[in-house]
Amino acid sequence: MDLWAATLALWQRYDITARTVEHLSMFAWALALSVVIGVVLGMLLYRREHTSGYVFASLNTLETFPDLALLALLIPLVGIGAAPTVIACILYSILPIARNAYTGLASVSAEHLEVAAALGLTERETLLRVRVPLALPLIAGGVRIAVVFTMGIVTLGGLIGAGGLGVPLQTGIFNNIPEIVLLAGLWVSLLAVVLDGAAGLIEKMLHRRYGGW
Amino acid sequence: MVASTIVLSATAQHVLLAYSALLLSIAIAVPLAVASLHSRPLASAVMTAANLVQAIPSLAVVAFVVPLLGIGYYPALIVLVFRALLPIVKNTWIGLSTVDRGMIAAAEGIGLTGWQITRYIRFPLAYPAIFAGIRFAAILTNSVAVLTAIIGSGGLGGLILEGIAGSNVTKLLSGAVPAILIALTVDRALSVMERRLEKKK
Numbered sequence: 001m002d003l004w005a006a007t008l009a010l011w012q013r014y015d016i017t018a019r020t021v022e023h024l025s026m027f028a029w030a031l032a033l034s035v036v037i038g039v040v041l042g043m044l045l046y047r048r049e050h051t052s053g054y055v056f057a058s059l060n061t062l063e064t065f066p067d068l069a070l071l072a073l074l075i076p077l078v079g080i081g082a083a084p085t086v087i088a089c090i091l092y093s094i095l096p097i098a099r100n101a102y103t104g105l106a107s108v109s110a111e112h113l114e115v116a117a118a119l120g121l122t123e124r125e126t127l128l129r130v131r132v133p134l135a136l137p138l139i140a141g142g143v144r145i146a147v148v149f150t151m152g153i154v155t156l157g158g159l160i161g162a163g164g165l166g167v168p169l170q171t172g173i174f175n176n177i178p179e180i181v182l183l184a185g186l187w188v189s190l191l192a193v194v195l196d197g198a199a200g201l202i203e204k205m206l207h208r209r210y211g212g213w
Numbered sequence: 214m215v216a217s218t219i220v221l222s223a224t225a226q227h228v229l230l231a232y233s234a235l236l237l238s239i240a241i242a243v244p245l246a247v248a249s250l251h252s253r254p255l256a257s258a259v260m261t262a263a264n265l266v267q268a269i270p271s272l273a274v275v276a277f278v279v280p281l282l283g284i285g286y287y288p289a290l291i292v293l294v295f296r297a298l299l300p301i302v303k304n305t306w307i308g309l310s311t312v313d314r315g316m317i318a319a320a321e322g323i324g325l326t327g328w329q330i331t332r333y334i335r336f337p338l339a340y341p342a343i344f345a346g347i348r349f350a351a352i353l354t355n356s357v358a359v360l361t362a363i364i365g366s367g368g369l370g371g372l373i374l375e376g377i378a379g380s381n382v383t384k385l386l387s388g389a390v391p392a393i394l395i396a397l398t399v400d401r402a403l404s405v406m407e408r409r410l411e412k413k414k
Contacts, residue, residue, distance in 0.1 A: 064396040066356030067271075069389035072373045076382045152270035156360075160377060169276045173363055178280030185276040189269040196268035 010183050014168040020187070023164035026082055026154045027195075030089035034146055038094045039139060042101025043127070052102060059095040067092065067153055071160055085157030085164075092153060093146035100142030104135025140203035147199045151192040165191075215372065215387040224391045227368035230286070231358035232399075234293030235351055242298050243343075246305035247331060256306060263299040271296065271357050279364055289358070289366030296357050297350035304346025308339030344407040348400060355396045359388075 011017070045052040065073075067088065074084035108131050116126045158166020165188045172181035249256035266274075275292050282288040312335050320330045336343075362370025369388040376385025 061397065064352050064355075064393070064400050066359040066389075066392045066396060068356065068359045068370065068373060069392045072377055072385045072389050075377065075380075075385070148268050151268070152272065155270040155272045158272075159363075159374070166272060169272060170363075173276055173279055176279070181276045181279050185273040188273045192268040192270055192273075193265060 006179070007183060010180055014171070014180055014184070016165075016168065016184070016187065019163065019165050019167055020191075022162075023154055023166075023188075023191075026086055026089075026157065026162065026164055027150055030086045030093070030150045030154065031143075031146060033086070034090040034093035034097060034150070035143055037090065038097025038142065038146070039101050041094065041098040042105060042139075045098070046102050046105040046131075056095075056099060056102075059098065062091055063095050068156055068159070071153070071156060075160060080161040082157070082162045084160060085154060085162040088156075089150040089153045092149045096145040096149070097139070097142040100138045101135060104138035105131045108134050136209075137203065137207045140199070140206050144196065144199040144203060147195050148192065151188070151195065155188055215384050220372070220387050220391060223367070223369050223372055223388065224395070226366075227355075227358055227370075227392065228395060230289060230361070230366055230368055231293065231354045231395075232351075234290055234358075235297055235347075235354045237290075237294050238297035238301055238350060238354075239347065241294070242301035242346075243305055245298075246302050246309060249302070249306050250309055250331070250335075256310075259302055259306065263303040266295075266299050271353075271360055272363075275357070275360050275364060284364040286366055289361035289364055292361055292364075293354050293357055297354045300349050300353065301343075301346045304349075305339065305343045308342025308346075309335045311342075312338050340407065340410055344403065344410075348403050348407075351399050351403060352396055355392065355399065359392055 041055070045055060062070075070091065071084055071088050074087055078084050078087065105127075112130055112134065113126065116130045121129065154162075154164050155166045155169065157164050158168075158170045165184055168180050168184040169188070171177070172179075172184060245259065249259050274296060275289075278288045278292050282291060309331070316334055316338070317330060320334050325333070358366070358368055359370035359373060362368055362374050369392045372384055372388030373392070376382065376388060
């Protein structure tokens with residue numbers, strides 16, 4: 001049980017519990033905000049074909065920026081710490097969420113819309129009761145991509161003083177302490193895989209609930 | 214001010230590292246995807262690995278290499294190849310394997326061999342999916358190549374990290390701006406290449 005004791009000692013020495021809490025709270029903020037912004041943007045864009053072209057082109061451009069470079073560019077604007085980290089996560093996650101939401105909302109079949117019109121649903125009701133439920137599987141897929149991006153960028157936040165699990169990783173790399181690199185690396189990977197799996201399960205549930213229209 | 218020779222040599226290092234890794238990944242990924250076409254166990258192993266690895270943050274992937282392989286140029290190259298490999302394999306396999314059954318049956322009907330079907334039917338139809346994977350991988354290798362500066366690969370990430378550490382905005386930008394320009398140029402070039410291939414088909 002030497003390994004276990006050593007792991008526990010490392011865990012306490014580098015405050016992994018506190019780092020995990022920091023990490024997950026940044027993660028939760030970033031993901032919640034990007035889901036809200038992305039879905040609302042998708043809703044605003046699905047009827048404005050010409051505007052959506054420009055918006056998606058600029059989001060695409062943003063997506064090609066290396067993540068560390070984007071974080072670095074945010075430093076002169078908003079300083080260091082959690083703020084630039086969360087902003088970078090949101091900037092990266094808006095595209096997959098908005099694009100999927102837009103595609104889902106815009107590609108609802110004509111028959112569904114005719115039925116909605118025949119039932120006398122207003123524009124708003126059609127959006128909320130027909131388009132959104134039908135687009136849910138796609139939106140969930142976008143959110144799942146965002147989960148992965150967000151986890152990665154929050155880890156990078158350690159380099160610009162945001163705290164989180166990037167800190168022990170960075171300490172380990174710079175001071176050449178392989179044990180803490182392995183521990184923190186495995187832990188953050190495990191978190192990412194578990195959260196991605198959880199998002200996958202939610203996606204499957206939503207699909208079962210709404211996918212069979 | 215950062216001397217332009219420093220920026221130029223960092224840019225050259227960056228391009229060499231990121232895109233030799235991308236080429237290596239393509240060279241490994243495409244045959245692997247073709248092989249997966251003929252072997253169900255291989256296909257499911259590759260897809261599971263691809264899904265799993267995609268959820269791991271890049272910094273963690275970079276970090277894993279340190280205790281295993283040490284630091285420097287070659288460990289960084291391995292990280293990049295590994296990172297770029299899976300999206301390409303995944304997309305190539307999806308593209309190749311979702312070709313319309315009828316097309317394959319027709320090709321068999323006119324007496325094409327399995328190899329000819331892959332070459333003349335599956336590949337041309339899979340180009341959009343394959344290129345989507347390669348474009349994603351190209352962006353990914355560019356951004357991970359910035360990160361691998363942490364483990365001493367050199368390149369533009371070095372300037373960015375020094376800029377962050379010393380709160381030197383000029384230095385930071387002298388690394389970040391070329392990295393962004395490289396990403397945009399490569400993405401553009403790949404989309405042009407894709408359109409050419411599409412037309413030929």
